[in-house]
Amino acid sequence: xxxxxxxxxxxxxxxxxxxxxxxxxxxxxxxxxxxxxxxxxxxxxxxxxxxxxxxxxxxxxxxxxxxxxxxxxxxxxxxxxxxxxxxxxxxxxxxxxxxxxxxxxxxxxxxxxxxxxxxxxxxxxxxxxxxxxxxxxxxxxxxxxxxxxxxxxxxxxxxxxxxxxxxxxxxxxxxxxxxxxxxxxxxxxxxxxxxxxxxxxxxxxxxxxxxxxxxxxxxxxxxxxxxxxxxxxxxxxxxxxxxxxxxxxxxxxxxxxxxxxxxxxxxxxxxxxxxxxxxxxxxxxxxxxxxxxxxxxxxxxxxxxxxxxxxxxxxxxxxxxxxxxxxxxxxxxxxxxxxxxxxxxxxxxxxxxxxxxxxxxxxxxxxxxxxxxxxxxxxxxxx
Numbered sequence: 001x002x003x004x005x006x007x008x009x010x011x012x013x014x015x016x017x018x019x020x021x022x023x024x025x026x027x028x029x030x031x032x033x034x035x036x037x038x039x040x041x042x043x044x045x046x047x048x049x050x051x052x053x054x055x056x057x058x059x060x061x062x063x064x065x066x067x068x069x070x071x072x073x074x075x076x077x078x079x080x081x082x083x084x085x086x087x088x089x090x091x092x093x094x095x096x097x098x099x100x101x102x103x104x105x106x107x108x109x110x111x112x113x114x115x116x117x118x119x120x121x122x123x124x125x126x127x128x129x130x131x132x133x134x135x136x137x138x139x140x141x142x143x144x145x146x147x148x149x150x151x152x153x154x155x156x157x158x159x160x161x162x163x164x165x166x167x168x169x170x171x172x173x174x175x176x177x178x179x180x181x182x183x184x185x186x187x188x189x190x191x192x193x194x195x196x197x198x199x200x201x202x203x204x205x206x207x208x209x210x211x212x213x214x215x216x217x218x219x220x221x222x223x224x225x226x227x228x229x230x231x232x233x234x235x236x237x238x239x240x241x242x243x244x245x246x247x248x249x250x251x252x253x254x255x256x257x258x259x260x261x262x263x264x265x266x267x268x269x270x271x272x273x274x275x276x277x278x279x280x281x282x283x284x285x286x287x288x289x290x291x292x293x294x295x296x297x298x299x300x301x302x303x304x305x306x307x308x309x310x311x312x313x314x315x316x317x318x319x320x321x322x323x324x325x326x327x328x329x330x331x332x333x334x335x336x337x338x339x340x341x342x343x344x345x346x347x348x349x350x351x352x353x354x355x356x357x358x359x360x361x362x363x364x365x366x367x368x369x370x371x372x373x374x375x376x377x378x379x380x381x382x383x
Contacts, residue, residue, distance in 0.1 A: 044282035044313030056352035059319035062103035134173030146180035147206035179218035211248025224272035251293035285313025
């Protein structure tokens with residue numbers, strides 16, 4: 001690292017990072033306070049290249065939002081609806097199977113599936129959906145349900161403990177759970193933007209339970225609304241502590257609040273700037289020293305800024321993401337999907353080497369499915 005290019009106030013932190021020492025919460029706040037984005041990017045890049053070399057990955061995946069009907073009314077959410085609302089939707093299992101079958105013909109390796117907290121879908125509906133998806137292709141990875149969906153299923157639909165619910169879902173075909181619903185962990189912030197949603201402790205406990213079963217998940221943060229920088233650092237601290245305990249998170253996926261459809265206390269919020277989004281990614285990369293991968297969610301950032309982020313700690317551009325609804329219903333103007341060629345082109349233009357990955361961030365481009373299965377660690381064999 002060229003310390004001449006690092007501002008003086010960041011050099012002690014840069015020295016820690018180069019010596020592979022953990023930075024503190026106070027250090028993270030110092031990083032958030034800098035206006036020297038290039039110096040911050042240089043520090044983040046040390047971590048990125050130490051963990052992932054010059055590779056940048058993507059996944060070929062299909063998004064399914066099976067329904068937006070939800071018992072909650074989170075203030076920031078433009079996706080959820082009540083059954084009577086004009087924008088409410090609910091797909092039948094047959095419809096979901098049809099679109100996933102079409103996606104498999106295009107080469108997808110993962111279906112990513114989340115929805116609202118539906119008040120009336122039955123236990124058998126969820127299990128039949130998972131079983132029929134698995135029957136399409138046993139190699140298809142089913143990544144589904146946020147922690148709050150899991151709690152909803154356990155408490156109101158399956159009526160059994162969290163672990164038992166996760167065991168049944170896994171047996172039916174669930175391969176990993178998603179990182180959604182984390183938002184910001186601070187209770188005061190949660191009360192203002194998503195009152196009634198699970199607490200930080202409850203979100204963390206679902207992931208802790210899933211990890212204790214030998215399975216993996218991703219983690220997220222929704223930023224750029226009413227939270228402070230200290231709230232962001234506190235959020236990252238919780239994630240780092242759980243990762244110290246379980247080693248179950250494969251990657252971190254932060255995304256900025258999409259304000260165009262916001263209301264109430266969020267109506268005045270302006271969208272996070274490109275500067276702020278790159279800074280947040282870089283600080284996250286430096287602080288989360290025990291999570292190997294940092295994903296730039298191009299649906300939120302846009303592909304050009306996601307490409308730039310590959311120089312600010314990011315090593316993954318998420319995926320092709322066929323038909324994303326949650327951010328687009330909130331007003332996102334990014335495309336509904338990206339092609340493999342577009343993602344690889346963006347990665348090469350950024351000076352990185354593109355590699356397709358699987359749902360656990362393992363490189364798959366140059367290996368057959370048989371080789372991938374043979375080399376998969378036992379603790380990842382959840383489906």
